[in-house]
Amino acid sequence: MINLTIDDKKIEAPDGATVLEAARLARIDIPTLCHDPRMKPFGACRLCIVEIGGLPRPVTSCTTPATEGMVVVTTNSKLERLRKTTVELLLSDHPNDCMVCIQAGQCSLQELAYRYGLRENRFKGAVRQHNRVDNNPFIMREQDKCVLCGLCVRVCDEVEGVAAIGFANRGFESDICPPFKKDLDCEFCGQCVAVCPTGALSGKMWAGQPRLEQTRSTETTCTYCGCGCNLTLHTHADKVVRVTSRPDNHNRGWLCVKGRFGYEFIASPERLTTPLIRRQKGGPLEPAGWDETLDLVASRLTAIRDQHGADAVAGLASARCTNEENYLFQKMFRAGIGTNNVDHCARY
Amino acid sequence: MAGLATKFGSGAMTNSVEGISRNKALFVIGSNTTENHPIIALRMKEAVARGAQLIVADPRRIPLVKFATLWLRHRPGTDSALLNAMMQVIIAEGLEDKDFIAARTEGFAEFAESLVKFTPEFAEEVTGVPAEDIRRAARIYAGAENAGIYYAMGITQHTMGTNNVMAVGNLAMLTGNLGKDAAGVNPLRGQNNVQGACDMGCLPDVYPGYQKVALPAVQAKFEKAWGKALSPRPGLTASEMTGAMLEGKLRGLYIFGENPALSDPNMAHSIKAFNALDFLVVQDIFMTETAELADVVLPSASFAEKNGTFTCSERRVQRVRAAVSPPGQARDDLSIIHAVCSRIDPAAATSSAAPAEIFAEVAALWPNMAGMGYDRLDGDGLQWPCPTADNPGTPFLFKDSFPREGGKAVFSVVPHVLSDELPDSEYPFVLTTGRELFHYHTGTMTRKSKGLDAVAHEPFIEINPSDAVGLGIKDAEMLTVSSRRGAIRLKARVSDIVPAKVVFIPFHYKEAAANMLTSDALDPICKIMEAKVCAVRVEKAAA
Missing domain, CATH: 3.40.228.10 (Dimethylsulfoxide Reductase, domain 2)
Known part of the structure; x- marks a missing residue:
């Protein structure tokens, strides 16, 4: 363990911790735009600057290892002035369109502008115009809102192992793009969208839907493969409008294209909405009431059992459905019908 | 398994x-x-x-x-x-x-x-x-x-x-x-709750928790718990059911949340079997290929509309929670099954259709889940075995012994066996099947999600460039692929992802269903079908 002092607080941090990590362990707030504890430190946004006893200038706390006996100051008028100027510079090249931005309420930059009270901007000049619309159904890039924190580039490389995007050009012309500035062509996992601190990356399916703040959240488990990722379903007016995943769960908040963007089937107009009965072989399936249908199912299955024996009836359970449903299903066949003819298609 | x-x-x-x-x-x-x-x-x-x-x-x-x-x-x-x-x-x-x-x-x-x-x-x-x-x-x-x-x-x-x-x-x-x-x-389990469906005893030879139906002591335990006389005869596996339907031995079938008419190998054969039934019930969220064959279709709830638990690959039991209501008159599967079961035999149904109570009933019957309850499943859930209420769950198995008699694992002699259907002059290619990233299984859900369907909207067959040259096939050209069981038409994707003489088709697409071609030869022990190897012929499609 390392012992250090941050803002006059004695703090114990594990070996290898950075100053930022040590401060956050002690619940000391240091603003960041480019930091995500699931990735390597990057030191791009300069907001996490702190003063360290013995060093002549402020340093970025996210890239500075904590050392024994270190004395750290995270906030004073000089540091706050520097941070405010950094945010002001970012905002000088940022569309002032929070009213219509999808990220409003969740945006780290908006939060910083609010914190520093930046209604006016001392810096005026050219603004970047590299917006583009990709020909894919998932990811919206509005790059005039990009703060070049590099989280999207790093998550795609460090976590996803795909490296579909990178930094191009230098200085004012810097931007994030796929090789040769082509259309985004990737796995569409949306990890980049999930880590973007501003509205530069968002889901195309989310456009015009309620913003996150207007939705109700339900914690649940993904319905697709056997990874068992935790999902947060965001709903509005009895409809799923967005899917996210918390970073503190066992899948660390990472999802795939199906988990993150494959939710539209829930509200598909093709969903079955009423019981259906085929009243004669070869005839059509016709809508029916629940009671009639349930009675028919029970009476036909028991009639077959009574005439041909319990083993003339069988059930195929579901590897998609819940434990409780599967339990009750096999119990119905074993205890209700009297057969062990119960299996499911994916048992291998 | x-x-x-x-x-x-x-x-x-x-x-x-x-x-x-x-x-x-x-x-x-x-x-x-x-x-x-x-x-x-x-x-x-x-x-x-x-x-x-x-x-x-x-x-x-x-x-x-x-x-x-x-x-x-x-x-x-x-x-x-x-x-x-x-x-x-x-x-x-x-x-x-x-x-x-x-x-x-x-x-x-x-x-x-x-x-x-x-x-x-x-x-x-x-x-x-x-x-x-x-x-x-x-x-x-x-x-x-x-x-x-x-x-x-x-x-x-x-x-x-x-x-x-x-x-x-x-x-x-x-x-x-x-x-x-x-x-x-x-x-690695291919579906969200394969592990759980197995754990819950949806297997013909075991009760929940892999307790064998053929063992008298186990039978007695479940007869006592459920208050009913139970059969000691192991049932039919899913793949054996197909034969039993065609022979007239199996006459009534209830399927929920599966689409075997598209996912079973040699699907023409399984469809014939479903049609031979006296009575087929299908419970699903969409009119699947299987539901179209049914006598009764029961509209059920998607994962977003119900409460319960799933058990993922790593034995982790996690909560599923309702976020929206089911559409129209659709109901959650648990209430439907409970209602049917109560009509068949009220004594066999659980006292309520509340997921937490049913979970508690399971926990009482299987020591590996005995320490779990809904009160402990918030957050990331628990990995079984979790035998007591203060047990934190088990990240890896067999730390001290194996759960076999004697506590040791046994080596098995594995002989050299060839696939059932190897390529020959008439069907010179090996077909292997699988999934692609953007779709899931028979596409019931993913193909109804616009974005996913937009990036992966049509079936294809991967064929090696050297084979494409040999057959005079160009990328994106329409091909006919046939096996001893059927034929489908789909686009060529010329790619060295597959080696020479091997072709690959994803099985998501009903319009060119890979399982029209695949073989239903069975593994003699666990009765799985050989979906990964069969012999096919590849030709340019007739215009």
Whole structure:
């Protein structure tokens, strides 16, 4: 363990911790735009600057290892002035369109502008115009809102192992793009969208839907493969409008294209909405009431059992459905019908 | 399942996803992990970034190959020869874990004897993998301090699927890669609740918790718990049901949340079987290919509309919570099943259809879940075994012993068996099937999600450039692919992802259903169908 002092607080941090990590362990707030504890430190946004006893200038706390006996100051008028100027510079090249931005309420930059009270901007000049619309159904890039924190580039490389995007050009012309500035062509996992601190990356399916703040959240488990990722379903007016995943769960908040963007089937107009009965072989399936249908199912299955024996009836359970449903299903066949003819298609 | 259960006493993933990044070596065989288990694949990539060596064995150049130290491109259906040869090398070079073998296994002598003929040179003939690569793979895997094996349907959907799984188990036993962190034998489950459906006893020979229906003591336990006389006769497996329907022995069938009319190999045969039934009930959220054949269709709820639990690959039981209401008159599956069961026999139904109460009933019947209840499942859930209310769950199995009589794992002799249907002059290509990233199974859900359907909207067949030249086929050209069971039309995707003489078709698309072609030859032990190997002919489609 390392012992250090941050803002006059004695703090114990594990070996290898950075100053930022040590401060956050002690619940000391240091603003960041480019930091995500699931990735390597990057030191791009300069907001996490702190003063360290013995060093002549402020340093970025996210890239500075904590050392024994270190004395750290995270906030004073000089540091706050520097941070405010950094945010002001970012905002000088940022569309002032929070009213219509999808990220409003969740945006780290908006939060910083609010914190520093930046209604006016001392810096005026050219603004970047590299917006583009990709020909894919998932990811919206509005790059005039990009703060070049590099989280999207790093998550795609460090976590996803795909490296579909990178930094191009230098200085004012810097931007994030796929090789040769082509259309985004990737796995569409949306990890980049999930880590973007501003509205530069968002889901195309989310456009015009309620913003996150207007939705109700339900914690649940993904319905697709056997990874068992935790999902947060965001709903509005009895409809799923967005899917996210918390970073503190066992899948660390990472999802795939199906988990993150494959939710539209829930509200598909093709969903079955009423019981259906085929009243004669070869005839059509016709809508029916629940009671009639349930009675028919029970009476036909028991009639077959009574005439041909319990083993003339069988059930195929579901590897998609819940434990409780599967339990009750096999119990119905074993205890209700009297057969062990119960299996499911994916048992291998 | 059957393979690992025989050897270890349990067929589940032995270790945890969280530990994958701490593997020193990983051996991935028969699993296209990045496309089928994308989030588990992230941990594999993380392990590689931390310096682990990755061996990938797959006939296709799957995306994971890019991260591999070594890629073994074996011929489809030759997995066990490859595994046996790796183990022959391990023993020949003295790389086995002698202490582990002596203390925790049985049957080693006979097993070691059976490997003698599986030299890397013999395996090279069978698998097409250079003998030297087989030696390297053996040394990487056996030389690592802790190594995990990861597999999926690529080794199980074969007539010798159980043998393949046993060979995988042998390999881990031989090197002592069981009963410790960040190692093990890890079957990756293809659907959200395969593990749970098995745990809950949706298998013809076991009650919940793998308690055998044929054992009188078990029968008595469940008769007491459920208050009903129960049958000691194991039932039919899903694949045996098809035959029983055609023979008229099976007359009534109730299917919920599955679409076997599209997902079963040799689907023309299964559709005929469903049509032979007196009465078919299908409970689903969409009018699936199977529901279209039904006498009664029951509209049910999607995962977003109901409460319950799923158990993922790593034995983790997690909550599912309703976020929206089901459409129209649709109801959640639990209420439907409860209503049907109450009408069949009120004494057999549970006292209520409340998920928490039903979960408690399960927990009382299976010691591995005895310590779980809804009050403990918030957050990330719990991994079984979790025998008591203060047990934190179990990240890896077999720490001290194996749940078999005597407590040891048993080596199995795995003979050399060929696939049931090999290519010949009439059907010269090997067809293998699988999934792609953007779709899931029969596409019931993903093809109704606009974005996913937009990026992957039509069926295709992958064919090697050399074969394309031989047949005069261009990329995106329409082809007819036929087997002894049927024919489909779909677009060519000329790609070296597949080796020469092997073609690949994803099985998501009903308009060119791969399972029209696949074979329903069965593994004699666990009755899985051989969806991964059959012989086909490929031709330009007639205009």
